[in-house]
Amino acid sequence: MKVLKFGGTSVADAESIDCVSKIIKKDxxxxxxxxxxxxxxxxxxxxxxxxxxxxxDSYKNxxxxxxxxxxxxxxxxxxxxxxxxxxxxxxxQLNNLENLLDSVFSLREITLKSSATITSFGEILSCSIIxxxxxxxxxxxxxxxxxxxxxxELQNNREIVNLIKTKNKVISFFKKNNSxxxxxxxxxxxxxxxxxxTLGRGGSDYTAALLANILDVNILEIWTDVSGMYTANPKLxxxxxxxxxxxxxxxxxxxxxxxxxxxxxxxxxxxxxxxxMIIKNTFKPDDQGTLINSSSNTNGQIxxxxxxxxxxxxxTLEGNGMIGIPGFxxxxxxxxxxxxxxxxxITQASSEYSICIGLKSEDAQEAKKSIDDEFKFEIxxxxxxxxxxxxxxxxxxxxGDKMKDHxxxxxxxxxxxxxxxxxxxxxxxGSSERNIxxxxxxxxxxxALNTLHESFFESQIKELNLFVTGVGNVGGKLLEQINxxxxxxxxxxxxxxxxxxxxxxxxxxxSNEPISLNNWKSLLENGINADRDLYYKxxxxxxxxxxxxxxxxxxxxxxxxxxxxxxxxxxxxTCNKIACADELKNYKKLKNIxxxxxSPFLFETNVGAxxxxxxxxxxxxxxxxxxIKIQAILSGxxxxxxxxxxxxxxxxxxxxxxxxLGFTEPDPKIxxxxxxxxxxxxxxxxESGLNIxxxxxxxxxxLPSESLNTASKEEFYKSLKKNSNHFNKILNDAELxxxxxxxIAQLEDGIASVGLKHVNKEHDFYNIEGxxxxxxxxxxxxxxxxxxxxxxxAGAAVTAAGIFADIIRIGKK
Ligand code: ADP
Ligand code: ASP
Ligand code: MG
Numbered sequence: 001m002k003v004l005k006f007g008g009t010s011v012a013d014a015e016s017i018d019c020v021s022k023i024i025k026k027d028x029x030x031x032x033x034x035x036x037x038x039x040x041x042x043x044x045x046x047x048x049x050x051x052x053x054x055x056x057d058s059y060k061n062x063x064x065x066x067x068x069x070x071x072x073x074x075x076x077x078x079x080x081x082x083x084x085x086x087x088x089x090x091x092x093q094l095n096n097l098e099n100l101l102d103s104v105f106s107l108r109e110i111t112l113k114s115s116a117t118i119t120s121f122g123e124i125l126s127c128s129i130i131x132x133x134x135x136x137x138x139x140x141x142x143x144x145x146x147x148x149x150x151x152x153e154l155q156n157n158r159e160i161v162n163l164i165k166t167k168n169k170v171i172s173f174f175k176k177n178n179s180x181x182x183x184x185x186x187x188x189x190x191x192x193x194x195x196x197x198t199l200g201r202g203g204s205d206y207t208a209a210l211l212a213n214i215l216d217v218n219i220l221e222i223w224t225d226v227s228g229m230y231t232a233n234p235k236l237x238x239x240x241x242x243x244x245x246x247x248x249x250x251x252x253x254x255x256x257x258x259x260x261x262x263x264x265x266x267x268x269x270x271x272x273x274x275x276x277m278i279i280k281n282t283f284k285p286d287d288q289g290t291l292i293n294s295s296s297n298t299n300g301q302i303x304x305x306x307x308x309x310x311x312x313x314x315x316t317l318e319g320n321g322m323i324g325i326p327g328f329x330x331x332x333x334x335x336x337x338x339x340x341x342x343x344x345x346i347t348q349a350s351s352e353y354s355i356c357i358g359l360k361s362e363d364a365q366e367a368k369k370s371i372d373d374e375f376k377f378e379i380x381x382x383x384x385x386x387x388x389x390x391x392x393x394x395x396x397x398x399x400g401d402k403m404k405d406h407x408x409x410x411x412x413x414x415x416x417x418x419x420x421x422x423x424x425x426x427x428x429x430g431s432s433e434r435n436i437x438x439x440x441x442x443x444x445x446x447x448a449l450n451t452l453h454e455s456f457f458e459s460q461i462k463e464l465n466l467f468v469t470g471v472g473n474v475g476g477k478l479l480e481q482i483n484x485x486x487x488x489x490x491x492x493x494x495x496x497x498x499x500x501x502x503x504x505x506x507x508x509x510x511s512n513e514p515i516s517l518n519n520w521k522s523l524l525e526n527g528i529n530a531d532r533d534l535y536y537k538x539x540x541x542x543x544x545x546x547x548x549x550x551x552x553x554x555x556x557x558x559x560x561x562x563x564x565x566x567x568x569x570x571x572x573x574t575c576n577k578i579a580c581a582d583e584l585k586n587y588k589k590l591k592n593i594x595x596x597x598x599s600p601f602l603f604e605t606n607v608g609a610x611x612x613x614x615x616x617x618x619x620x621x622x623x624x625x626x627x628i629k630i631q632a633i634l635s636g637x638x639x640x641x642x643x644x645x646x647x648x649x650x651x652x653x654x655x656x657x658x659x660x661l662g663f664t665e666p667d668p669k670i671x672x673x674x675x676x677x678x679x680x681x682x683x684x685x686x687e688s689g690l691n692i693x694x695x696x697x698x699x700x701x702x703l704p705s706e707s708l709n710t711a712s713k714e715e716f717y718k719s720l721k722k723n724s725n726h727f728n729k730i731l732n733d734a735e736l737x738x739x740x741x742x743x744i745a746q747l748e749d750g751i752a753s754v755g756l757k758h759v760n761k762e763h764d765f766y767n768i769e770g771x772x773x774x775x776x777x778x779x780x781x782x783x784x785x786x787x788x789x790x791x792x793x794a795g796a797a798v799t800a801a802g803i804f805a806d807i808i809r810i811g812k813k
Contacts, residue, residue, distance in 0.1 A: 001217045002027070005034040005186060005208035009225035010282040011126055012039035014076040019282045021137050023223065024181060032215065034186045034208040035130055037122025038069060042187070042201065045119045052101045053110040059101050067094055070125050077133045086132045090125060097121050116159075117196045123185035123204070131183050141181040146207060149173055150189035152197045157340050159197045161189070161210060170214045184211070202263035213269035220270055220277040222262065227281040228290030229254060229261050232306040236446050237453045243304055244288060247296035247401050250304050253435045257397035258309040296401040303403065303456040306449060308396040309344060313364035313389055314426055314439055317371060318354035321383020329355055335374035341367050344395050345428045345437050356426050358439050364389045393425060394445045397437040398452065404433030413438070416455040419598045420545045421569030422448050443543065451545045461494050464811050465544040467501035467535070470552030471524065473662050474575060477800035478552060483517035495811040501539060503530050510538045536561065540568050548600070548810060550803065551576045554666055566593040566601060573806040575605035575799050580686070581679035584693055587686060600813070602806035607634060607680045608773045608793045610802035616789055617687050620779055627688040629778040630747040634680040636771035636794025637664040637671040638743040643770060645741070651727035652720035663771050663794045669716050673708055674699045674743070677754045681745035685752045692752065700755030702730060734758050740766055771795060
């Protein structure tokens with residue numbers, strides 16, 4: 001014999017019930033089948049009860065809704081000639097229900113008795129109809145009302161099953177009746193006086209477990225709408241997977257901490273008789289499901305699952321008066337248990353200065369009141385403070401039998417939450433060490449679950465969520481590169497890059513799913529109007545782990561927003577130099593926030609585009625080397641311009657060409673005035689530990705003052721044309737000395753400078769072609785022969801590649 005239980009999710013409508021019949025027909029064993037109310041009906045009944053108790057007569061509208069759902073089922077699955085009996089049964093029951101609610105409404109009072117009777121209607125209706133459907137489908141079935149089988153008694157204001165009486169009733173029923181299928185409503189029971197009682201919300205699982213225990217069956221099957229107990233709630237963690245095997249205790253802990261798929265008391269009766277239990281999916285019956293038995297098979301997985309309880313509050317009692325005085329905690333717990341309030345978690349600081357308990361939000365105020373009453377005297381003497389309630393929290397637990405034998409589990413829990421800036425409010429570890437349970441702010445739940453799921457179950461895959469701003473030359477190339485590398489990154493680096501937001505100055509896309517990079521352009525054209533504030537708020541409210549804001553612009557306004565992102569643990573990757581070349585205090589502030597909130601701030605492309613310049617410098621400094629001198633060609637634009645500026649060519653045409661090829665800043669004056677190079681050497685100086693400002697960088701400009709003072713790009717080009725003699729002279733002077741013109745940045749003895757220099761054939765820089773950059777690091781270790789980084793130092797593709805490398809750096813952390 002087997003016991004099968006089908007939950008509300010399995011019997012929500014006619015199509016679902018067809019799946020149930022199929023499972024029952026296929027199984028040739030004798031079956032006891034426990035059925036819940038149609039999905040959602042018990043909820044509606046509870047709401048109606050609340051309404052009636054509060055004097056709100058709109059409960060009457062819900063009666064129609066309940067009637068409709070049940071009659072629809074009858075119409076869809078029972079032939080018209082056989083409907084009348086069951087239809088009139090349903091109508092009579094609904095009349096009774098309405099009468100009961102009317103009396104609750106008149107009295108404005110909800111009692112245990114009215115509550116149980118009213119919520120019991122769901123199972124009474126569902127089972128009566130399903131019984132008729134089964135009969136019509138030629139299943140050999142009898143129906144027995146569980147109120148005749150399961151007896152409860154009131155203890156501490158709670159209905160507890162009287163096991164002895166229940167056992168006698170069940171055994172004597174099954175002695176007399178042995179159809180192939182016995183249909184029994186879950187959840188409902190009765191007391192000694194024959195009055196209806198219930199086993200608590202979700203209690204059908206418990207009904208089934210009690211029957212499995214008494215009938216000593218081989219297996220208890222819980223059929224639901226998911227393929228087992230998952231590694232985390234599948235509605236919140238899309239990567240969650242069914243756990244193939246759990247020990248009884250692991251299942252108990254997971255369900256106790258909120259994995260709703262099993263009602264926690266269910267485990268006790270099956271543990272007693274060591275009956276295996278399997279959770280199966282009614283809609284995918286071939287899926288393996290979760291087997292729960294006495295073996296604790298880890299399959300190499302130490303943490304088996306993560307579960308959580310929503311809507312939790314913490315109540316803290318603290319005060320100097322508590323120190324060393326015995327009995328405080330006893331009095332606290334007694335005060336709470338008197339009110340029948342369930343405590344989810346307890347932590348006590350070893351200083352004994354405070355005790356903190358986690359409980360359901362709805363119980364928090366009552367708990368506070370009873371604690372404050374209990375400690376009235378001590379509060380009046382200021383020995384303790386009135387209990388403090390903090391709401392909007394969730395309790396989250398990781399569970400596994402073998403956790404106690406492995407070190408580092410809690411370290412991993414704390415560090416992965418910490419690096420995503422999720423604050424832990426309270427911590428407790430079960431004495432069995434089978435669970436570690438924490439309380440965090442409710443807004444972080446999805447992020448926390450996914451972060452922990454990633455660290456404990458998907459260690460091989462790390463997800464990065466990108467929000468890209470600026471999709472012109474560089475940004476466009478970046479998206480193209482990410483799209484092309486997607487498979488490689490996932491296979492070789494186990495990185496999953498998801499672009500969740502794209503914006504330019506006109507339009508933006510804010511998406512809940514990764515944006516398709518095959519047609520992002522048309523998606524963006526049809527996006528909503530760009531709004532920087534909304535973009536930021538959306539990223540923040542998404543609260544995704546490993547979020548990164550990417551700035552591909554040269555905009556000052558956008559550079560001012562980095563601190564906002566970093567403050568919220570959103571990383572920033574940027575090719576925009578403005579922030580790092582801003583006032584020293586602002587640069588330092590960003591670095592500090594990045595450290596404080598564990599939010600990466602990377603800007604490798606600020607110097608040398610895609611060349612690993614800053615990374616190399618950081619590695620030298622971090623490994624204890626000391627920078628003596630940096631000498632560099634840092635402007636791909638100026639290098640390109642002076643490499644192409646030959647006799648007979650117009651300087652302004654060469655500049656124009658460089659701009660067209662994407663080798664200059666959007667405003668070429670920033671390059672030609674030397675400001676761009678000055679910013680770069682400033683950033684290198686700062687990264688090597690010098691505290692200097694931009695104005696301290698010596699800038700020997702080669703531009704005539706007229707060009708420097710222009711107000712627009714047009715004017716600038718005009719002035720270049722007008723001053724062509726000035727530029728031709730610069731070229732001539734160099735050629736006369738057989739030298740080439742190179743714009744060189746230097747850092748030595750704490751002094752940074754930039755300027756156009758004559759470079760002769762012997763110099764390392766003489767042959768630097770096109771838009772290439774070269775950086776010579778003279779350090780203690782590289783004293784005679786410098787460490788040289790050389791290569792293309794401008795252009796959209798290499799800059800995009802540099803940004804991409806920063807993103808990957810974050811992914812590999
Ligand atoms: P039934 O009506 O079959 O009793 P429930 O709604 O009580 O179904 O339980 C099944 C639901 O439990 C699933 O649909 C899922 O949303 C939720 N759930 C929460 N945590 C988990 C988990 N860890 N594994 C599986 N399901 C879970
Ligand atoms: N119908 C009841 C409820 O929704 C019992 C159950 O489904 O297990 O709580
Ligand atoms: Mg359930």
